[in-house]
Amino acid sequence: MSRSRIARHSGKLILGIPILWIILFMLVPYGVLLTYSFWLKKYPLFVPAFQFGNYWTLLSDPQYIKVLLRTLKISTLVSIASLVLAYPFAYYLVFRLKSPTARLILFMAVIAPLWVSYLLRAYVWKTILGTEGILNSFLMSIGLIDEPSGIFLYNQFAMVLTLTYIFIPFMVMPIYTALEKIPPSFAEASADLGMGSFQTFVKVTLPLSMPGVVAGFTMTFCLSFGDFIAPFLVGGPDGQLVANVMASQFGAALNWPLGSALAVVMLIIVLSIISISDWFEQSGKVEL
């Protein structure tokens, strides 16, 4: 092959490998999942079929609806908690902190945990909240309680706390970016036109930072929605989320068709949320 032919075809090669990768490890599995979701379970085998029985089971059996609603609730609480904590923090970093070095250090302090294993970060909360944990020994040392309490761990509160801790960087980053894009002259112009700092925030800063809020909310919501580890580690018997139920269908319950149907439903929910947030972002888009 001549040199020019190699040059001409190298483009296809460079594109080809990633495309192949995506087909093999993403599109094919989705296809397999979708196919399985229509199959029948005939113990101990799965029989190819085209029927909606698995989906009907998910909709009619209250146990699945309950888990789904619980997962939606937990993800919503995690997103709200992250937003309430992340927004003031990002606002402080962008508008109040004068020193760029301090800003960088504080921003990195939020991002740095992302480099630590996710499993480890979730596990840490088990040791903090457990009966032998730091929280219990602290409360005992100051005399607030006499014996270790089990109320902190294995409940929905522990789950929301852990997930918020883990996913909050995904809320801070987009909000920080959105706030940083707002020119300082906007707040000055607002003050110049007679508005106090609270009104300026409500009328100018908040609306202009909404794309960041929406992006952060979508990310923390979708990540929590599919989470498997936190419910497993700190959720307790009553804290199963959709991902845990799904995992058990592929494992102990040995019902791949039902697990697949559940996965497809989850995928549809997450994709709908992303589409809504995308639409929201497009419609509210302004040029800064």
Add this chain to the structure above:
Amino acid sequence: MPAIIELRQISKHYGSVIGIEHVELSVEDGEFLTLLGPSGCGKSTLLRMIGGFEEPTTGQVVLSGQDVTDLPPQKRNVNMMFQDYALFPHMTVGQNIAYGLKMRGIGRAEARQKAESALDLVSMPDKVDQMPHQMSGGQRQRVALARAIVREPKVLLLDEPLSALDANLREQMQIELKHIHDKLGITFIMVTHDQTEALVMSDRVIVMDSGRIAQDGSPEDLYERPATPYVANFIGTTNLLPARITARNGADAHVEIGGQSLQVRTDTVPRYDDIQIGIRPEKAYFIGGADEKAGNILSGHVAERIYHGNSLRTTVRLHGEQEFHVDAMLPMGMAQAASPKPGDKVQIAIDPDNILIFERES
């Protein structure tokens, strides 16, 4: 006329760096005042102090008799037009302009009507429902102006208002802003680094140099009687030459410049014999060989000619090796060809009244 703004002994220090040093300034009601200087001279800081966006380290800002030094921007009856216009991108033009009216308890209908008449004033009717990003730079600038004047401030602050516009539009807006100033009758304080802008638009110009006022005067004062070589060089072009007084005779004196002699007139006799003289390029002219020795003359030969369309700039190398620019208009029928060419020996005549005298900067 009463003073609408007084700056009393204003200084601004950033750590050990001095931004503004002992500025004392009084602005008359209705004046069009311009703060002129290169970047970093403190002119913008001074403007922002009047607006309330920066606090002086020491000194007072007084607005119509009231000390407003510690008041935030929203409590001051001045408005600013920002360099980047700072139009809120998520609001329509009308909402932008009416933004500052809501706090005054003005109803929606009245606010809209005020916004429309402000747009009329800046020649932008029918744009009230457009979004800022749909507009050109010039249109956005007009909207920013409308927003700043709709609250009927006592003082309008303009921070480099025309710097983002292209040359043609800038010239047109200079005149238009001046007309709007005349129509409103309020005080305008503008910051610019563009000397032409300052001369064309202002009643009074404050030239600033490293945080201090270098000169305070009318455009004509600054051009005809610059106080220092810095001002002479910043406003227009000036041939600055080192000179030495050889004879004094009352208001007249003779100076020597690189071996050539010139007669000058001095109102205040310089303390030292070593001085600097300044001559505007358009106030010197070439004379023919026949009039030799007639009057006040510097001689040399032409080094370069630059064609400017309506005028011609000739650079002459004097016998003392200094360069000297002579500008000549090229009116109808007067071609470049008739002017001295590079290499020609020339004589430059200068009226003694047109020679500026500066103390030599030590």
